[in-house]
Amino acid sequence: MESIGVLMTCPPPDPYLVEQLEKRFTLFKFHSIPDKAHFLNSNKASIRAVVGNASAGADAQLIHQLPNLEIVSSFSVGLDKIDLAKCRERGIRVTNTPDVLTDDVADLAIGLMLAVLRRLCQSDRYVRSGQWKRGDFKLTTKFTGKSVGIIGLGRIGLAIAKRAEAFSCPISYHTRTEKSDVKYKYYPSVVELAANCQILVVACALTEETRHIINREVINALGPKGVLINIGRGPHVDEPELVSALVEGRLGGAGLDVFQDEPNVPEELFGLENVVLLPHVGSGTMETRKEMADLVVGNLEAHFLNKPLLTPVL
Numbered sequence: 625m626e627s628i629g630v631l632m633t634c635p636p637p638d639p640y641l642v643e644q645l646e647k648r649f650t651l652f653k654f655h656s657i658p659d660k661a662h663f664l665n666s667n668k669a670s671i672r673a674v675v676g677n678a679s680a681g682a683d684a685q686l687i688h689q690l691p692n693l694e695i696v697s698s699f700s701v702g703l704d705k706i707d708l709a710k711c712r713e714r715g716i717r718v719t720n721t722p723d724v725l726t727d728d729v730a731d732l733a734i735g736l737m738l739a740v741l742r743r744l745c746q747s748d749r750y751v752r753s754g755q756w757k758r759g760d761f762k763l764t765t766k767f768t769g770k771s772v773g774i775i776g777l778g779r780i781g782l783a784i785a786k787r788a789e790a791f792s793c794p795i796s797y798h799t800r801t802e803k804s805d806v807k808y809k810y811y812p813s814v815v816e817l818a819a820n821c822q823i824l825v826v827a828c829a830l831t832e833e834t835r836h837i838i839n840r841e842v843i844n845a846l847g848p849k850g851v852l853i854n855i856g857r858g859p860h861v862d863e864p865e866l867v868s869a870l871v872e873g874r875l876g877g878a879g880l881d882v883f884q885d886e887p888n889v890p891e892e893l894f895g896l897e898n899v900v901l902l903p904h905v906g907s908g909t910m911e912t913r914k915e916m917a918d919l920v921v922g923n924l925e926a927h928f929l930n931k932p933l934l935t936p937v938l
């Protein structure tokens with residue numbers, strides 16, 4: 625398999641993944657190639673696979689430039705950086721890394737809820753800066769028992785619901801169609817869900833339909849005591865609307881792992897106490913990233929050995 629060219633379109637996300645790919649394939653790290661057009665012209669014939677992640681995948685233009693592309697193996701569960709329609713049209717296989725990261729992302733969502741309501745990051749800064757010596761930290765807000773609304777009840781949404789139930793949180797949700805196999809309350813509209821919960825979590829896939837699913841109306845329905853948690857994708861949220869709602873106090877708080885233009889984060893958020901900002905680390909544990917890397921490599925090996933893919937999307 626050494627002669628098979630694999631193009632990594634994202635900045636290398638993990639040394640183990642790079643090492644495993646380099647052991648088996650000819651790996652090209654696209655991100656660090658200065659003259660990309662020249663590189664593609666010279667190497668396009670040998671590239672039969674693309675590896676991407678949540679920051680870069682395979683868009684229509686790239687797919688068009690790779691005549692021998694057979695498979696896109698993504699080091700992510702999200703597929704929003706891959707032009708799936710183009711892949712389908714060209715018969716290009718697509719895989720992702722579901723299941724192995726579900727627990728980490730759900731854990732982080734709960735962590736963000738606790739961090740925002742109990743002001744964990746701010747309390748930590750309070751101790752480090754010596755302010756505790758001048759007086760106790762102010763009172764915060766209880767998490768146990770808060771009503772949690774979840775947008776998207778797939779693997780991750782369900783794992784968040786299960787965890788929040790352990791904190792005695794009543795759960796409600798919004799999905800395109802009501803699920804017959806869950807006991808949580810269903811709201812057919814996001815605005816209705818937001819108006820009826822205290823913590824609203826974005827846990828759905830990013831598609832054209834869910835882009836800006838959190839807009840001004842939803843934010844206003846969540847209200848000045850409500851908290852938004854986003855462990856999905858930045859573009860799920862109308863970010864300027866979110867920033868102005870937080871600055872003006874029309875929203876109670878936010879815990880954000882994802883942003884519209886990563887790694888750029890609106891600086892207006894930096895001074896706000898009721899906001900916790902994370903650098904897109906939902907699946908970022910050593911254990912999970914290794915499992916994800918093994919899936920990426922396993923899918924490529926399966927494909928090139930004509931075996932069934934481990935986690936096929938297309």
Ligand SMILES: O=CC(=O)O
Pocket residue numbers: 678699700701702703725906907
């Ligand atoms: O954002 C991370 C992923 O999609 O796995």
